[in-house]
Amino acid sequence: MKLKKILLPDNEIPQAWFNIQAVMPNKPQPIRNPATGEPMKSEDLYPIFCEECARQELDTEHEWIPIPEPVREQYAAWRCTPLVRAYDLEKALDTPAHIYFKNESTSPSGSHKLNSALAQVYYAKQEGVTNVTTETGAGQWGGALSYAAKKFGIEAAVYMVKSSFNQKPYRRSIMQTFGAAITPSPSMSTRAGKDLLTVNPNDQGSLGCAISEAIELAMTTPNCKYTLGSVLNHVCLHQTVIGLEAKKQMELAGEYPDLVIACFGGGSNFCGTAFPFMRDKIKEGTKTRFIAAEPASCPKLTKGKFEYDFADEVGMTPLLPMYTLGHTFKPAAIHAGGLRYHGAGVILSQLMKDGLMEGRDYDQLDTFNAGVLFARSEGIIPAPESCHAIACVIEEALKCRESGEKKTILFNLSGHGFVDMSAYDQYFSGEMTNYRPSDEDLKRFIASADALNK
Ligand SMILES: *Cc1c(COP(=O)(O)O)cnc(C)c1O
Numbered sequence: 001m002k003l004k005k006i007l008l009p010d011n012e013i014p015q016a017w018f019n020i021q022a023v024m025p026n027k028p029q030p031i032r033n034p035a036t037g038e039p040m041k042s043e044d045l046y047p048i049f050c051e052e053c054a055r056q057e058l059d060t061e062h063e064w065i066p067i068p069e070p071v072r073e074q075y076a077a078w079r080c081t082p083l084v085r086a087y088d089l090e091k092a093l094d095t096p097a098h099i100y101f102k103n104e105s106t107s108p109s110g111s112h113k114l115n116s117a118l119a120q121v122y123y124a125k126q127e128g129v130t131n132v133t134t135e136t137g138a139g140q141w142g143g144a145l146s147y148a149a150k151k152f153g154i155e156a157a158v159y160m161v162k163s164s165f166n167q168k169p170y171r172r173s174i175m176q177t178f179g180a181a182i183t184p185s186p187s188m189s190t191r192a193g194k195d196l197l198t199v200n201p202n203d204q205g206s207l208g209c210a211i212s213e214a215i216e217l218a219m220t221t222p223n224c225k226y227t228l229g230s231v232l233n234h235v236c237l238h239q240t241v242i243g244l245e246a247k248k249q250m251e252l253a254g255e256y257p258d259l260v261i262a263c264f265g266g267g268s269n270f271c272g273t274a275f276p277f278m279r280d281k282i283k284e285g286t287k288t289r290f291i292a293a294e295p296a297s298c299p300k301l302t303k304g305k306f307e308y309d310f311a312d313e314v315g316m317t318p319l320l321p322m323y324t325l326g327h328t329f330k331p332a333a334i335h336a337g338g339l340r341y342h343g344a345g346v347i348l349s350q351l352m353k354d355g356l357m358e359g360r361d362y363d364q365l366d367t368f369n370a371g372v373l374f375a376r377s378e379g380i381i382p383a384p385e386s387c388h389a390i391a392c393v394i395e396e397a398l399k400c401r402e403s404g405e406k407k408t409i410l411f412n413l414s415g416h417g418f419v420d421m422s423a424y425d426q427y428f429s430g431e432m433t434n435y436r437p438s439d440e441d442l443k444r445f446i447a448s449a450d451a452l453n454k
Helices: 051-057 069-075 087-093 114-126 140-152 162-167 169-177 191-199 207-220 233-238 240-253 268-284 346-353 364-378 386-403 418-428 439-453
Strands: 016-018 064-066 083-085 098-103 131-136 155-161 181-185 224-226 259-263 289-295 305-310 319-324 358-362 408-413
Touching: 016 233, 016 240, 016 268, 051 114, 051 233, 069 114, 069 140, 083 240, 087 098, 087 364, 087 386, 098 240, 114 131, 114 140, 114 233, 131 140, 131 207, 140 155, 140 169, 155 162, 155 169, 155 207, 162 169, 162 181, 169 181, 169 418, 181 207, 191 207, 207 224, 233 240, 233 268, 233 346, 240 268, 240 408, 259 268, 259 386, 268 289, 268 346, 268 408, 289 386, 305 346, 305 439, 319 346, 319 439, 358 364, 358 386, 364 386, 364 418, 386 408
Parallel strands: 098 408, 131 155, 131 224, 155 181, 259 289, 259 408, 289 358
Antiparallel strands: 016 064, 083 098, 305 319
8 A cells, every 4th residue: 555644753743943044045134123223133022022932033043943842742732744645636637746745734723823823822921921912814823822822821812803703703713612812803902993993983804903903902911922823933933843844754755845835824834844945955955946825816925025014004013124015905805814914024035035935826716726626636625725835736746747757746735624614615606706906006005115115
């Protein structure tokens, strides 16, 4: 029988995360204080984030950062995750390519997000923090944070975009199951929320507003810190467990990837999967190509501009040097909620600028075509976000069929789609559409970032 699922002996979990900042050919440019324009230090982030995360954020020195033992113990609930050879997808595509996927959908919350939620909550607990806050749109990050907070015995307060709060009741129930307090945003509990509701009592909210509310709560409440599920360097760092495991599993399979592919929202699952392999490219000159698959409706890598911009809509965060569509960008309501973000993160943007990786965008319908083919071949219904990675894998595998090349492709299955079946319903009913912002719209939104770089 062919070996389909590859695990590590004794389900071995990595001892340390890989910090790519230590080996990058060009270090990321500094993040800046928007008021003074001065580069920011870790200490400047302490009022918002717990201290260890703030230090990791700007650590360009230590290549390996030990994973605390209590976090490894929590990881052991589902890690190592399986590496799977997608034989049936290869067959369906009649491709000579070898396709492997790392299955992060096997986590208790159904996606990779728990890898960082557990780390962030652990450090908060260590520093005497009693409450963590965050925002959530579609609810995946909120669910992961709620679970992590319950495990380490602290309270989680989640601001959920009001439209999602009403439209995605099951993600809300998941967070409630793990004991989190959920507030529809905008709310009357913060200045930011009140300001919006006074103008429009029916405001249905946005991720940008929910971020502002969560940060405001963290900054005005003792022993309360803010957490974020993507974009930031320390989040990408925690996600490197994915690629570190995958590297060992590929070794067991006797292969090394020619292509590493993952979907791209703020970058955490892409970075986590790619960086341990990119280390080989930087240090040893391996030829692997790295492709981030993003939605055509939110194309920051293929159509964005590299410049300083805010990480949130309102402008409460430091200025980050990154590929951005402008912090005022309003993405269409595609089903891949986790990919509707205007910016690309600091590390990844520098790597992109240096030509170490590439971005590609996909239309919504093409991603669901790909996701359904994958489900029918491999038996796993992918999250709408993960369908973007699969669309890219299929495109590359079909190129191999044309050329006869026997490439080895590795991709990350970031999550399952069980809580997103309404999206599949819409796809099957034929009512799903594609969205592409016009060039004029893109120019107008990017101008909101241009204005900060004068
Ligand atoms: C949040 C999420 C993403 C996008 O976030 P990244 O930080 O870019 O990885 C992708 N897939 C799933 C399943 C998610 O929940």
